[in-house]
Amino acid sequence: MAIPNGAGGYQLGDGNLTEINFVVQTTPTAKAAAATLTAAELATGIVTYTGAAVALTVPTAAALDVAFSNMKNDTSFDFVIINTGATNAATVTANTGCTLVGVAAVSALTSAQWRVRHTADATYVFYRVS
Numbered sequence: 001m002a003i004p005n006g007a008g009g010y011q012l013g014d015g016n017l018t019e020i021n022f023v024v025q026t027t028p029t030a031k032a033a034a035a036t037l038t039a040a041e042l043a044t045g046i047v048t049y050t051g052a053a054v055a056l057t058v059p060t061a062a063a064l065d066v067a068f069s070n071m072k073n074d075t076s077f078d079f080v081i082i083n084t085g086a087t088n089a090a091t092v093t094a095n096t097g098c099t100l101v102g103v104a105a106v107s108a109l110t111s112a113q114w115r116v117r118h119t120a121d122a123t124y125v126f127y128r129v130s
Contacts, residue, residue: 028082031056036095039067042116047081049106053088056081061097061122071118078129082111092126102128 028046029037034054041047042059049056059067068077083090089105092114106112113130 031090039064042079043067043077045079047079049081049083049090050085051088051090054090055093056090057093058095058098058100058124058126060095061124064098064116064118064124065122068118073118073120076115076117078113078115080111080113081106083108085109092128094126097122097124099125100128101125104128 025046026044028048029041029044031037031047031049032051034056036057037047037059039059047056064071071077081090081092083106085108087108089107092100092104092106092112094100103112112128115127115129117125117127119125
C-alpha cells in the first residue's frame, strides 16, 4: 500500500524548517553477556553492550512475525547497538529466517545501526547501515 501524498511526497510535522520531530524513546535494552535478542528488545531502538567478546543473536523471523504482525513486505525499522566496552567486540549473529548483510562485529567503543527489512513471511534481512 502506498503512503498517501499530495504532490509527490508526504510532509511530517507542520513544515517549519527548524521544528524538531519528537519520537518516543523507551529505556534502552542493556546486555552484558551473550544473548538472543527479543523483538521487544529490538523495538526499544537501542541495545547497549559491555562485556566479553560474545554473540548477540537476532530473534527468529517467526518471532519477529508474531511481534510485528502488521509489518508488510518491504517495510523496515532501525535499531542501534552501542558497545560501551573498552576491549571486546559484540558480534551480531543471524537466526532462523534472518540474513545479515554487512560487518557483524560491533567493535569496542563503537556503535552500529541496523535496518531490519521484512521481505516475506518469516523472512527478514538485517542490513548494517553504519
